[in-house]
Amino acid sequence: MTEICDILDNCSVEGEVEQVTFLPQINDQMDDKAQFERLMFFYEAGIRQMTTKLEILDREFQHGKDRNPIENIKGRLKSLESIEKKMEKRGLPMTISSMVNNIYDIAGIRVICPFITDVYQIAQMLISQTDVELVQMKDYIRNPKENGYRSLHLIVKITVFFSDTAHQVPIEIQLRTIAMNFWASTEHQLRYKKDKEFTPEMHKRLKTCAELMADADYQMQKLAEEIHF
DSSP states (O other), X not given: OXXXXXXXXXXXXXXXOOOOOOSOOSOSBTTOHHHHHHHHXXXXXXXXXXXXXXXXXXXXXXXXXXXXXXXXXXXXXXOHHHHHHHHHHHTOXXXXXXXXXXXXXXXXXXXXXXXXXXXXXXXXXXXXXXXXEEEEEXXXXXXXXXXXXXXXXXXXXXXXXXXXXXXXXXEEEEEEEHXXXXXXXXXHHHHTOTTSOOXXXXXXXXXXXXXXXXXXXXXXXXXXXXXXX
């Protein structure tokens, strides 16, 4: 099979993101509810703008192409509780500036695609747009996580225009196939059942399932290539 990941070879980015404050802030207190909600408005605006870009691509493929590489698009904002837990786990100061500069998945969009090549093609289409800047890419398809998780993660900055100013908003975009999403969604349900212990044997079985799903993905990809998708 052709090396599908070559599509993004010219823009591969790994490692830490340079700390830059993207969004305005009044003060540095995490417990300032009004400021937190104001910041969430900026993140939500970023999700809306990026979702619109994806929906335009989706509609274009529906009406003008042989097939559609986008199966589903879903956006979400992290809750304050989830953000604080992540900051505490990483040992970060509980301040607004620390949150903005270190937590890049506050605004998130998940894109589900039928085939593996679709994942990389949609990613390339997005980062080729002049108002979208790729900040970081982590390819968990080529390099799955230890537990078997597979997905392509992009951190991008998108410029959002408001009534009298413009701000760059960081957004995490997760792109994965239907099979990858099935495994990730069910794995989350199983692993985070709070009243049950997750044993090493269960972990091993889940990883085996991930490998089976990955094999199915590659077999479907080969079939798609034979049909000249």
